[in-house]
Amino acid sequence: MAEKKSTRQAYGEYLVKLGEKNQNLVVLDADLSGATKTNIFKNACPERHFNVGIAEANLMGMAAGLATAGKVPFASTFAIFGAGRAYEIIRNSICYPKLNVKIALTHSGISVGEDGGSHQSIEDIALMRVIPNMTVLSPADAIETEKMMDVAMAIDGPVYIRLGRSDVPVLFDEDYQFEVGKAGLLKSGDDVTLIATGLMVGPALEAAELLKADGISARVLNMGSIKPIDTNAITEAAINTGAIVTAEEHSIIGGLGSAVAEVLCDGVPVPLERVGVKDLFGQSGKVAPLMEKYGLTANDIVTAAKKAIARK
Amino acid sequence: MAFLEETVRGIRKDIVKMIGKAASGHPGGSLSSAEILTLLYFEQMNVDEKNPRKEDRDRFVLSKGHAAPVLYATLAAKGFFPKAELENLRQLGSMLQGHPDMNKVPGVDMSTGSLGQGISVAAGMALAGKMDNKSHKIYALLGDGELQEGLVWEAAMAASHYQLNNLIAFVDNNNLQIDGAICEVMSPFPIDAKFEAFGWNVITVEDGHDFDELRTAVEAAKKSEDKPTVIICKTVKGKCVSFMENNAGWHGKGPNAEEVKQALAELEA
Numbered sequence: 001m002a003e004k005k006s007t008r009q010a011y012g013e014y015l016v017k018l019g020e021k022n023q024n025l026v027v028l029d030a031d032l033s034g035a036t037k038t039n040i041f042k043n044a045c046p047e048r049h050f051n052v053g054i055a056e057a058n059l060m061g062m063a064a065g066l067a068t069a070g071k072v073p074f075a076s077t078f079a080i081f082g083a084g085r086a087y088e089i090i091r092n093s094i095c096y097p098k099l100n101v102k103i104a105l106t107h108s109g110i111s112v113g114e115d116g117g118s119h120q121s122i123e124d125i126a127l128m129r130v131i132p133n134m135t136v137l138s139p140a141d142a143i144e145t146e147k148m149m150d151v152a153m154a155i156d157g158p159v160y161i162r163l164g165r166s167d168v169p170v171l172f173d174e175d176y177q178f179e180v181g182k183a184g185l186l187k188s189g190d191d192v193t194l195i196a197t198g199l200m201v202g203p204a205l206e207a208a209e210l211l212k213a214d215g216i217s218a219r220v221l222n223m224g225s226i227k228p229i230d231t232n233a234i235t236e237a238a239i240n241t242g243a244i245v246t247a248e249e250h251s252i253i254g255g256l257g258s259a260v261a262e263v264l265c266d267g268v269p270v271p272l273e274r275v276g277v278k279d280l281f282g283q284s285g286k287v288a289p290l291m292e293k294y295g296l297t298a299n300d301i302v303t304a305a306k307k308a309i310a311r312k
Numbered sequence: 313m314a315f316l317e318e319t320v321r322g323i324r325k326d327i328v329k330m331i332g333k334a335a336s337g338h339p340g341g342s343l344s345s346a347e348i349l350t351l352l353y354f355e356q357m358n359v360d361e362k363n364p365r366k367e368d369r370d371r372f373v374l375s376k377g378h379a380a381p382v383l384y385a386t387l388a389a390k391g392f393f394p395k396a397e398l399e400n401l402r403q404l405g406s407m408l409q410g411h412p413d414m415n416k417v418p419g420v421d422m423s424t425g426s427l428g429q430g431i432s433v434a435a436g437m438a439l440a441g442k443m444d445n446k447s448h449k450i451y452a453l454l455g456d457g458e459l460q461e462g463l464v465w466e467a468a469m470a471a472s473h474y475q476l477n478n479l480i481a482f483v484d485n486n487n488l489q490i491d492g493a494i495c496e497v498m499s500p501f502p503i504d505a506k507f508e509a510f511g512w513n514v515i516t517v518e519d520g521h522d523f524d525e526l527r528t529a530v531e532a533a534k535k536s537e538d539k540p541t542v543i544i545c546k547t548v549k550g551k552c553v554s555f556m557e558n559n560a561g562w563h564g565k566g567p568n569a570e571e572v573k574q575a576l577a578e579l580e581a
Contacts, residue, residue, distance in 0.1 A: 026443075050439070050474075058432045058466035065436020068371075068414075068422060069444070073436075088426060089463070093433055097414050097423040 004167040008106040010142035011163050012037025014149050015074060016044045022153060026066055028052060028075045030059045035165075036076040036106045056081045060089040060103075067099040072153065078112075079105035079121035079162065083128055094158050095133045102152045103128075106163040109249035110282035110290050111199060113166065120282035126254025128160040129227045135180060136227040138162040138248075138256075140201035141171045144224055147178035155180070164249075166287050168199045180225050183233035189219035192305045193237035193244050197223045197256045200247040200275070200296065207247075207301035218305060229259050231267070238268040243308035245273045247301050249291075252276035271311035273304035316523050319389060320350040324552055325579050326385035326398055332572035334402040337410070340562040342382035344486040344547040345453060347521045349386040352451055356530050361391040364418040370448050371421040371437055375430025376455035376484065377411040378564065383420065384408050392419035428461030430454070431481060435471045438479040438540070449534065452481045457489030459500035465510065471540040472511030479540040480533045484520070486549035488560040503544050513539040520545030554578055 019025045019041060031054045033039040042049035052059050056077050063073040075082070082105040083090070094101045110120045129136050135155060139145040145163065152159040171186075178184070183195070187208050196204035201222050208218040219241055221233055237244060244264070246257040257274030264272055277294050291297055323346050331337035349372075353359065357370040374383050381401065388395045393407075400406035407416040411425025422437075424430040434452040441448060458464060471479050483503060491497050500506070504514045513536045515529045526545070533541035549563070550556025553575040556567075567575060 047443075052466075052470050053473075055466035055470070057428075057463045058435070058470055061429050061432025061463065061467060062436035062439060062470060064429075065422075065433040065438070066440045068433070068437055069440030071440050071443075089429055089432070092426040093423070093429045 002169040004169055005142040006165060006167050007139050007142060007145045007163040008037045008165060010145040011104055011106070011149070012040035014146045015041040018149055018153060019045050019048060022072060024070055024072045026050065026071045026073050028059055028063050028073055030054055030056050030077040030081065032077050038076050056086040057089050060086040061093055063101045064093040064099050067101050072100055072102065074102045074104050076104050076106065078119060079108035079124040080119055083121060083124035087127055091131050095131045098133045098157050100156055102159050102161065104161040104163060107165045108162045109164060109198070110277065110294055111164055111166040111249060111287045113287050113290065114284050116284035117281035122251045122277045122282065123254065124162060125226060125248070125250050125256065126258070129254070129259065133157055134227065135159045138197040138224055138226055140198060140222055140224060141168055143170060143172040143174065143176050144178055147176060148224065151178060151180055162198060164199055166199070169202050171201060178224060181228040181230055182225060183230040184222035184224065186222050187218070187220035189217040190241055191217045191243070192309050193219040193221060193241045194247060194301060194305065195221045195223050195234070195237070195244060195256065195260055196247040197226060198249055200249055203296070203298040204247050204301055206298035207305065210298060210302045211305055216305065216309065223256055226256055226259055229263060231263050234260055234263045235267045238264055238270045242312050243271045245275060245301055245304045245308055247275040249296055250276055252278055271308045273308040275300050275304050316350055316354060319354055320346050321579060323350060323382065323385040323389055325576055326388065326395070327381045328553065328567065328572055328575045328579070330385065330398040330401040331381055331566045332569065333399055335566040336402055337381055337566055338378040338564045339381070339556060339567065340488065340549040340559070341376060341379045341455060341484060341486065343551045343553060343556065344549045345379055345484045346382050346551065347523060347526060348453060348482050348484065348545060349382050351523055351526045351530065353386050353390050355527070357451065358448065359419070361419065364392060368446060368448050371450045373422045373430040373434040373450070373452040374412055374424050375434070375452050376427065376458050377424030377430065380410065380412050383412055384417070387417065387419040393417070427455070427458045428463035432463055432467040434479060434481070435467045435476060438471065438476040439474055441478050442474065442476065448478070450479045452479070454481055454483050456483055456485045456487065456500055456503065457494050457497070459483065459503065460498050468507065468510040468512065475538045476540045477536040477538055480530065481540065481542045483542060483544045484547055485544055486547045488549045488558070488563065490560065490563045492560050507542045511539060513541040515541060515543045517543055517545045520547035521551055552579060
């Protein structure tokens with residue numbers, strides 16, 4: 001059994017290391033530092049952690065102000081409040097002036113679990129992806145979270161990092177390399193390509209094994225960089241495998257599926273099936289039954305793959 | 313004193329001319345805050361037009377970003393960029409966007425335009441100054457209608473909590489917003505008691521067009537020991553142009569050629 005760890009936990013822990021290397025790094029939270037795990041940084045470095053209270057709009061505005069003075073703010077809250085409630089402050093005060101703010105939002109997707117639909121963000125990728133100047137990163141595990149944070153520090157501009165609440169298997173080791181705008185090839189295959197992001201990367205790998213048992217050779221791509229997206233890898237997959245399935249813990253409208261569809265439309269249109277939340281709000285429940293209920297399992301990816309292949 | 317009066321007269325003329333040329337823009341709230349910006353840029357603020365991003369400069373955030381013309385006219389008068397540029401206000405490809413863009417205009421410290429956001433950003437700037445033990449000040453200018461934005465009060469709470477005495481905000485209290493009188497649309501009054509309740513040092517300037525009164529207020533604000541300061545300035549919307557004064561209709565429209573001529577004649581007189 002692989003080690004399991006949430007991406008929010010990895011975020012909180014790695015902030016401490018990043019903060020040691022970069023004295024300009026500051027962390028802002030909106031009364032959720034226990035849940036977002038920025039309290040780990042707060043304990044290590046209290047003078048560079050600011051809890052602005054339950055005020056997400058001001059969280060983003062103050063982060064922008066700190067960035068104008070050369071600080072590198074990491075602003076954290078739940079995805080629904082950061083990308084949702086504070087959307088227009090992110091757009092106008094961070095992205096429009098291209099300020100160096102890292103927006104690391106936790107509790108994305110339905111894997112929030114028991115808190116229910118009001119707290120389960122299924123639209124944050126769409127909201128962040130559509131803003132000019134924004135980079136959108138969605139890590140699959142704890143290691144990729146750390147690598148993405150390194151990359152985010154090196155970017156002089158706004159970056160959104162999409163983090164989750166639930167524990168997920170650690171898929172990568174310390175040698176893993178992440179590059180913005182590059183997909184990771186996790187498995188070679190010729191009949192269909194499974195493109196997954198975030199906690200759907202695990203189920204995609206599982207689906208590839210299930211398909212193999214049925215004699216279907218599936219390629220698996222980890223699309224951690226949603227914007228910019230790896231146009232070459234998608235086009236190559238379209239040419240070489242002729243069918244594509246996307247898998248994300250997000251609405252099928254506006255997220256990874258839409259981003260891949262945009263690339264296919266511009267280049268090599270092939271059958272595409274999108275696994276994701278089907279234009280519905282989430283609800284309370286344990287994570288595993290929720291994922292099943294909303295069609296986000298390895299079996300759902302297998303079904304979608306067979307459908308895509310049949311449409312060739 | 314005569315210098316400030318002459319300077320603000322020139323700034324007002326430039327505001328009228330550039331909005332007339334653009335045939336769109338916000339004259340009312342630009343004319344009402346002209347003395348505030350003139351005093352700041354020509355007397356109070358440590359800024360260098362030759363080095364607009366000088367590290368330890370004082371910062372100014374135009375939270376009421378639609379008053380961009382008064383900021384542009386002031387920066388041009390100060391020498392941040394040639395006055396001829398003012399003719400390009402709101403034109404395709406111009407650095408002088410309808411609302412200020414910090415990456416296009418030398419001297420603009422923050423891009424603004426969406427109300428309520430500038431004061432929040434200014435609070436972040438002030439917090440950074442505190443962290444680094446800097447002595448520079450962060451100035452912000454809010455509209456009175458802008459106080460209807462909830463973010464203003466989130467920022468006000470935080471500025472007080474972090475004891476940002478290096479933050480000095482002005483409220484351009486001209487009593488009018490696009491849809492009419494602020495007290496009829498959605499009254500922000502009492503403005504002073506609200507800021508006091510949020511823990512701010514509050515100063516009221518009875519005549520926001522009087523340089524002496526404004527100066528006294530700013531000097532007092534700079535001495536605030538542990539609180540941010542708000543200077544509530546009672547002003548006249550459209551000040552110094554008779555047909556624009558106290559008229560909400562001139563919040564956001566450009567004067568025609570005849571009206572520009574009349575306004576300039578009044579400003580020359």
